[in-house]
Amino acid sequence: MSVLESPTDTSFAAGLGELLPEALLKLLQGLEPDRPASVAGEDGGTGTVAGDEASEYGQLAPAPQGPRLGIGMDSCVIPLRHGGLSLIQTTDFFYPLVEDPYMMGRIACANVLSDLYAMGVTECDNMLMLLSVSQKMSDKERDKVMPLMMQGFRDAAEEGGTSVTGGQTVINPWIIIGGVATVVCQPNDFIMPDSAVPGDVLVLTKPLGTQVAVNAHQWLDMPEKWNKIKLVVSKEEVKQAYQEAMLNMATLNRTAAALMHTFNAHAATDITGFGILGHARNLALQQRSDVAFVIHNLPILAKMTAVSKACGNLFGLLQGTSSETSGGLLICLPREQAARFCAEMKSSRLGQGGGVGQDGGVGEGQQAWIIGIVEKGSRCARIIDKPRIIEVPPRGSVSWGQEGNNNNNKANSTGAPSPTERQSPALN
Amino acid sequence: MSVLESPTDTSFAAGLGELLPEALLKLLQGLEPDRPASVAGEDGGTGTVAGDEASEYGQLAPAPQGPRLGIGMDSCVIPLRHGGLSLIQTTDFFYPLVEDPYMMGRIACANVLSDLYAMGVTECDNMLMLLSVSQKMSDKERDKVMPLMMQGFRDAAEEGGTSVTGGQTVINPWIIIGGVATVVCQPNDFIMPDSAVPGDVLVLTKPLGTQVAVNAHQWLDMPEKWNKIKLVVSKEEVKQAYQEAMLNMATLNRTAAALMHTFNAHAATDITGFGILGHARNLALQQRSDVAFVIHNLPILAKMTAVSKACGNLFGLLQGTSSETSGGLLICLPREQAARFCAEMKSSRLGQGGGVGQDGGVGEGQQAWIIGIVEKGSRCARIIDKPRIIEVPPRGSVSWGQEGNNNNNKANSTGAPSPTERQSPALN
Numbered sequence: 056m057s058v059l060e061s062p063t064d065t066s067f068a069a070g071l072g073e074l075l076p077e078a079l080l081k082l083l084q085g086l087e088p089d090r091p092a093s094v095a096g097e098d099g100g101t102g103t104v105a106g107d108e109a110s111e112y113g114q115l116a117p118a119p120q121g122p123r124l125g126i127g128m129d130s131c132v133i134p135l136r137h138g139g140l141s142l143i144q145t146t147d148f149f150y151p152l153v154e155d156p157y158m159m160g161r162i163a164c165a166n167v168l169s170d171l172y173a174m175g176v177t178e179c180d181n182m183l184m185l186l187s188v189s190q191k192m193s194d195k196e197r198d199k200v201m202p203l204m205m206q207g208f209r210d211a212a213e214e215g216g217t218s219v220t221g222g223q224t225v226i227n228p229w230i231i232i233g234g235v236a237t238v239v240c241q242p243n244d245f246i247m248p249d250s251a252v253p254g255d256v257l258v259l260t261k262p263l264g265t266q267v268a269v270n271a272h273q274w275l276d277m278p279e280k281w282n283k284i285k286l287v288v289s290k291e292e293v294k295q296a297y298q299e300a301m302l303n304m305a306t307l308n309r310t311a312a313a314l315m316h317t318f319n320a321h322a323a324t325d326i327t328g329f330g331i332l333g334h335a336r337n338l339a340l341q342q343r344s345d346v347a348f349v350i351h352n353l354p355i356l357a358k359m360t361a362v363s364k365a366c367g368n369l370f371g372l373l374q375g376t377s378s379e380t381s382g383g384l385l386i387c388l389p390r391e392q393a394a395r396f397c398a399e400m401k402s403s404r405l406g407q408g409g410g411v412g413q414d415g416g417v418g419e420g421q422q423a424w425i426i427g428i429v430e431k432g433s434r435c436a437r438i439i440d441k442p443r444i445i446e447v448p449p450r451g452s453v454s455w456g457q458e459g460n461n462n463n464n465k466a467n468s469t470g471a472p473s474p475t476e477r478q479s480p481a482l483n
Numbered sequence: 484m485s486v487l488e489s490p491t492d493t494s495f496a497a498g499l500g501e502l503l504p505e506a507l508l509k510l511l512q513g514l515e516p517d518r519p520a521s522v523a524g525e526d527g528g529t530g531t532v533a534g535d536e537a538s539e540y541g542q543l544a545p546a547p548q549g550p551r552l553g554i555g556m557d558s559c560v561i562p563l564r565h566g567g568l569s570l571i572q573t574t575d576f577f578y579p580l581v582e583d584p585y586m587m588g589r590i591a592c593a594n595v596l597s598d599l600y601a602m603g604v605t606e607c608d609n610m611l612m613l614l615s616v617s618q619k620m621s622d623k624e625r626d627k628v629m630p631l632m633m634q635g636f637r638d639a640a641e642e643g644g645t646s647v648t649g650g651q652t653v654i655n656p657w658i659i660i661g662g663v664a665t666v667v668c669q670p671n672d673f674i675m676p677d678s679a680v681p682g683d684v685l686v687l688t689k690p691l692g693t694q695v696a697v698n699a700h701q702w703l704d705m706p707e708k709w710n711k712i713k714l715v716v717s718k719e720e721v722k723q724a725y726q727e728a729m730l731n732m733a734t735l736n737r738t739a740a741a742l743m744h745t746f747n748a749h750a751a752t753d754i755t756g757f758g759i760l761g762h763a764r765n766l767a768l769q770q771r772s773d774v775a776f777v778i779h780n781l782p783i784l785a786k787m788t789a790v791s792k793a794c795g796n797l798f799g800l801l802q803g804t805s806s807e808t809s810g811g812l813l814i815c816l817p818r819e820q821a822a823r824f825c826a827e828m829k830s831s832r833l834g835q836g837g838g839v840g841q842d843g844g845v846g847e848g849q850q851a852w853i854i855g856i857v858e859k860g861s862r863c864a865r866i867i868d869k870p871r872i873i874e875v876p877p878r879g880s881v882s883w884g885q886e887g888n889n890n891n892n893k894a895n896s897t898g899a900p901s902p903t904e905r906q907s908p909a910l911n
Contacts, residue, residue: 125648125649130649131609131611131648131649133608133609133648135608135667136608136667137565137566137568137667137669138565138566140565140568140667142608142609142665142667144609144611144649144663144665145611145649146611146613146649146650146651146663147651148613148651148653149653150653180561180563180564180570181559181561181570181572183559183572183573183574183663185574185576185613220553220559220561221553221558221559221572221573221574222574223574223575223576223661225576225577225578225659227655227656227657227659228655228656228657229655229656231653231655233651235572235574235611235663237570237572237665239563239564239565239568239570239667241565
């Protein structure tokens with residue numbers, strides 16, 4: 056989801072910079088008057104139960120038990136009338152933001168699935184595709200572009216272990232691509248995003264800066280924009296960052312979702328339209344304990360920090376408000392588990408979008424970074440005054456596996472201080 | 484759904500008259516290569532089972548059993564890994580076609596739910612809303628129009644016994660409204676649309692002609708268009724037909740879905756973008772027996788037949804190809820059950836959109852008509868040469884309950900030949 060992401064999703068993708076009216080957001084928030092949307096523990100024991108389940112049409116089914124999650128987080132969770140099962144689903148659609156239609160399809164699908172992954176769900180029972188064909192495309196453009204986009208979407212769905220069984224296609228001025236991901240789960244299959252406690256740490260599974268990279272890439276053809284940043288970045292570096300952003304956006308967060316169970320994650324969300332800080336705040340608000348999320352480190356695509364500064368910090372990248380599309384998971388983990396989580400991410404060959412990585416992408420696993428801590432607080436989130444910027448080099452570059460790869464890693468046998476120690480003194 | 488409806492949905496709503504390229508439709512049809520989309524009986528015993536359910540992420544769950552239905556019909560049916568349950572879901576979105584935002588919201592929601600109802604499903608576990616706000620609206624227009632549309636959508640969802648728990652909102656040149664309806668069902672809760680047999684009859688639960696009525700209403704303000712039809716229809720009659728079309732589109736097919744179980748329906752679909760004949764053909768193709776659907780009667784909103792003829796049969800109304808939005812269910816029923824089905828529809832007070840009927844709408848139930856027969860054939864559908872046109876007057880009009888109300892009705896105690904007998908000699 057969700058309604059919350061739309062303002063920035065839109066401004067990112069279409070460059071509108073326009074926000075949805077407050078009135079709409081308020082209305083959206085008030086959509087569930089008859090069903091208290093309380094967030095319960097993942098034990099499923101304390102969920103609020105809707106009173107209107109048994110209608111005059113069906114048999115009087117037993118009122119469904121289990122946690123319920125409505126508008127506001129990544130997916131909705133609906134207790135079902137059958138055997139303690141829950142329905143978890145999410146929808147997302149937006150406008151193309153990269154020039155490669157096949158990759159755009161992959162990104163759109165990864166972005167939809169990411170909302171399930173943020174709940175620790177690794178399976179998806181069904182995917183519907185939402186598509187609009189632009190009326191402004193020529194027949195030739197349409198017949199070339201749309202099948203590629205659909206193929207990318209489909210391939211990513213298959214990588215996620217599901218398939219596209221339906222959807223809706225319309226004609227519209229703008230191209231739209233998106234989907235609906237649905238799973239029916241047992242209580243142990245998902246992790247409600249509400250159990251962070253002081254002492255946890257925050258882990259992020261993809262670098263930030265996709266919006267900056269996509270825009271910088273557009274500016275290569277816009278001299279007055281390019282002039283603003285050309286002193287701090289080369290064309291080659293922009294192209295590399297764009298390529299890297301595209302690969303990251305197309306990468307599924309599925310491995311991270313599986314490892315959330317292995318390492319007892321307490322809560323998670325995925326980073327999209329509101330940027331790292333916006334989503335951290337949203338997640339903090341969901342917590343049952345009095346906690347605050349404090350972000351110390353910002354892993355950012357190489358050179359994008361400099362670009363961001365050179366254009367007057369237009370995007371709020373260092374403030375944590377720059378939009379991301381199909382970003383990483385932000386996960387609250389017990390401190391003692393976090394380094395092993397990052398190491399497992401790195402060594403895993405699953406769900407890494409291996410099919411799309413061209414340079415060294417296959418078999419290398421994904422990076423993840425410990426970026427902050429959970430302390431006692433009033434369900435808020437902040438970035439420290441001078442966060443450490445971790446420059447994340449493109450995969451396959453000379454520096455790949457060096458600075459950007461600063462995690463505690465089982466394979467690390469250099470004897471040097473472990474990357475996690477170097478990375479986050481403030482965390483110890 | 485579905486992909487199939489989009490060309491005409493779009494041309495209807497936005498007046499584009501443009502069809503999706505064949506290449507797209509072909510690609511959409513080929514979306515499920517790894518999962519044979521065979522249609523099995525509703526006993527759930529013969530469904531084809533996907534071989535790729537148990538991925539490397541989850542436990543090796545037992546392969547799901549049960550019928551599977553992919554792209555092409557109203558909803559997809561996915562067998563789940565849990566206790567013989569099935570996931571049934573559908574999505575639809577389109578552009579506003581009536582001037583009343585609240586009613587447009589109701590229509591959009593009724594249209595989404597209709598795809599579940601066509602499967603005999605009466606419950607909906609969750610609804611997601613898909614929305615785009617037009618960038619061309621002024622702040623004032625937006626703040627007035629969008630909340631009304633959302634309220635209409637939400638009210639219809641509540642009438643359907645569900646609620647909206649999420650969705651996606653974007654900004655786009657055109658307003659879009661739609662949704663995703665999802666239910667998790669036991670085998671007895673739904674009726675696979677494949678069991679029609681020779682001897683069945685065809686029942687339709689809403690009159691045809693919504694596209695003609697909506698367009699004729701637009702023509703009131705377009706002199707050169709209006710001049711073509713003004714000899715056969717008055718402005719007042721056009722306004723009444725438009726009003727009636729709007730009420731019909733906003734009416735849920737939920738009562739019909741419930742009665743499908745009571746009267747042993749063999750198959751059903753809902754009438755939308757392809758018109759009565761298009762959807763009849765699509766349904767015929769799904770049948771396991773060698774059948775043909777033959778349509779003898781066309782219930783049409785009063786005066787819309789004359790309008791259609793006066794403008795050179797622009798819409799194909801009498802050929803059965805005129806688009807409908809949120810139309811009725813077309814149901815294959817055993818002959819001996821059909822009259823009782825229609826009588827129960829008429830006397831039912833459930834799911835009739837009673838809240839929106841202004842003149843006599845409340846408590847009057849809905850009309851349904853026996854419109855054709857199922858005979859032996861090659862999975863095709865046709866309309867006979869000179870079908871009987873049933874003029875359906877607006878509700879609350881003097882003739883309401885007279886000619887348009889020609890069903891076998893339990894309350895009919897006049898001693899006259901039963902309406903069904905009068906209506907369809909060809910059927911006896």
